[in-house]
Amino acid sequence: MLMDLAATITAGAGLAGLVMAVRHFSKGRLPKWTIPAAIGAGMLTFSVWNEYSWYPRVAAALPPEVRVVSAPEDSSALRPWTFLFPVSSRFMALDRTAMLTSQDRPDIRRADAMVVQRWQPTQRLPFAFDCAGDRQAALAGGAALAPDGTLSGAVWRPVGQDDELQRAACQEG
Incomplete structure (x- = not known):
């Protein structure tokens, strides 16, 4: 700033x-x-x-391996022109550079979601993705994903086919 x-x-x-x-x-x-x-x-x-x-x-x-999945536009009464021309001051992206894929179950993946906000430090949030089952789990608070694809300390959450984070994680290449 x-x-x-x-x-x-x-x-x-x-x-x-x-x-x-x-x-x-x-x-x-x-x-x-x-x-x-x-x-x-x-x-x-x-x-x-x-x-x-x-x-x-x-x-x-951002490098090509980092895919932006959400960039909401904001409006504020303190900036009244943003009601006519909204502005993006934050976005979420999936970092595929360090994505891990289970050797036993290639449909299970682990990657970090990045929350980037203007004037704030970037937050990295680890997620597990089950591409075959359209599920994901936040790996926070000691939750872990074992190399064989077993999830511990978290619960799989079903997501739809239109979930951008899931789509970015499960997309090949």
């Missing part, structure tokens, strides 16, 4: 510098009020761009 603030101030200062240069070379024909107006316009423009481009920039930087 501190970097966002520094970048916002820099954008305002940069645009103000540009307006001051134009004022100088035009021998003062541009009114003085354009300098603080440029600061405000630069800061506002950068803030809006930064907020609306956060999700596409972060998602594009």
Whole structure:
């Protein structure tokens, strides 16, 4: 968040510098009020761009093995323009880079779901997936998935065919 603030101030200062240069070379024909107006316009423009481009920039930087499964768009009364143009400030992705597949039962897999939120550290949540049975289990609180595909300390939860997390985990390749 501190970097966002520094970048916002820099954008305002940069645009103000540009307006001051134009004022100088035009021998003062541009009114003085354009300098603080440029600061405000630069800061506002950068803030809006930064907020609306956060999700596409972060998602594009992920390796191809990490699949985004959910990116809800939010609206807030504190930011009334988001009712017209909702913004994504968080998303969930499945990290397939370290996916483990049971040797005895190849339809049983283990992978981490990542919850990525703006201005928050990324959370990694381990999950077990039963691709043949359309089930999944959160591996939290000491739950484990044995190499033979046996689940302990958790309960399988049925999910539908349209569950994006399950689909990303069970997709081949």
